[in-house]
Amino acid sequence: MKDEIDQEEVAKRRGIYFPAFSIYGGSSGLFDYGPYGSLIKDNIQNIWKEMIFSEGPVAMLDSPALTLQNVLKASGHYDRFFDYSVQCKSCNTKFRADDIVESLGLKVILDRDYLNNIIREKGIKCPKCGGEFDDVRIHKLMFQVDQGENMDPLFLRPETAQGIFVNFKEFYRFFREKLPFAVIQIGRGYRNEISPRRGLYRLREFNMMECEVFLDPKDEKWVKEPYDDIKIHYLTNKDEDLFMTPKEAYEKGIIKSQPLAYFTGFAFKFYSRIGLDVNKIRFRQHKKEDLSHYSSDTWDAEALTDIGWIEITGIAHRGTYDVGRHIEYSARDLYAQRLVEPHKEKKIELEPNFKEIKRDFGDKAGEIIKAINNGNSTVFLNNKQISLEKYIIRKEVEVTVDRESFVPIVVEPSFGLDRIIYALLDHNFDKREENGYVYLKIPPQVAPFIAGVYPLFPKEDLEKVAKDIYQKLLNDGFKVIYDDSGSIGKRYARYDEVGVPFGITVDYDTLKDSTVTIRFRDTTEQIRVSINDLTSKLRELLWTGKKN
């Protein structure tokens, strides 16, 4: 974007996006997408969805934003629910309270009173200036929703991914128990950011398009090979700038995981299709010390904008963490299975000794049998602890084993829709050299309307034909807009600014020979086509965006 174009000013003025609830003063980190912006957002989502469905076995989920506490305990988000901070009274530097305590080798308990006390007792001072600390403050990082007394609160999800992980078994069945497959979800996430700023960059409620790829750790491959027809800028954790295809990156071991390499290519193709300037896109590898504890490798797609390189997508190798944690916390069988060479294995089977149980327990026998089947070694009955050992018959049996269970690993490409829109506008707002007018050169498929229909002058005969054409194009399924106010130049300029790529103008020749002009947003050139050919021409332009 040219420096002089203020994205937020145009976005606000033209109804692309603007601060939400502004008549009441607004609230930081919340934005509305207006009449043009919401259409652009919708188009981007649909392109993403359409593209990713064509990448292989992909299914979609739509899960609630309100999330059970236990889900977030399992995911680890709950432990990060509170951020404990202390501030130095003299130099105002702020620290994580738990970090300060930990750095002195003291035990950390995530409790406000505990942290407060230990800082007071041990007389911990600011490491920077030696000043005294303020009281420990708590910042909630997730939004909590109360259900009522005596009920656990719900939380607004900080990411859509957990909805997918908890449903792993559902999708495993859907794909008839074969890996790999991917599950996508487009939806909103919520994070109580400490200081949401810079417009769409950091929001409290944000849109994401997430994809969770489930893989067998022994066969960690997506169904398609990494692309070799695109060159991508990779910035490694050793600060090397490399330019190569995803295929090369994988083969040379720059990206060790095949699906990770594959999805950098997918992301790149997606950016290119929606109109991001791919020369301003790079994939930056997280440094070892920045990696989440469960991730072995993460590559963030970043876009260069007026506020610098911003993260627009995270592609993370999450290992077995997600499904593993839900197995642990829910005690459900969320394992996948793989076929192995059939072989015999010796196995001890436990069988209740029905005769003895019946003799000793009579009509309570049922409870004993149940306990044994549950694998218990003792049972509490008639106020007595009873050892079950003597009621169990152990049999050694040989079974044929032809499959084994494992926890699937996850590779997660997670696209931040709002940031993508920010970067898209940044890359595509441009000024005409001759007059300084702003136009938004986004691809026709992303544009809020494919075309505007305009009578050259607000004359009844021209208006009537223009309205007929407008209605015809609507009936043919195009998103078009009609405008007859002001001069023709004004209308062109008006829709250039929100990215409408084509202007269809009805003039006096139209009345004679049933042709109209199509005017191109990016070049301001015009061609003349017959009204009868408009539908096919627009359909063609929707894909090519070019004149011929």
Next chain:
RNA sequence: GCGAGUGUAGUGUAGCGGUAGCACAGAAGCUUCCCAAGCUUCUAACCCGGGUUCGAAUCCCGGCACUCGCACCA
């Protein structure tokens, strides 16, 4: 959350104790055979709440928002 600064029509701004002016955008019309032209008319604002004052957009306090630093940041 801290520090500093800033909030005036849709947007950009002027006014800084006497109840708001300009430009662009917007609406209606005239005019124009294609790029925000011109003319006429019109619509439209002092972020919110308190206080001081005869009188507050203007001074003071509190909130909210934005900008820049700091901090935070899967």
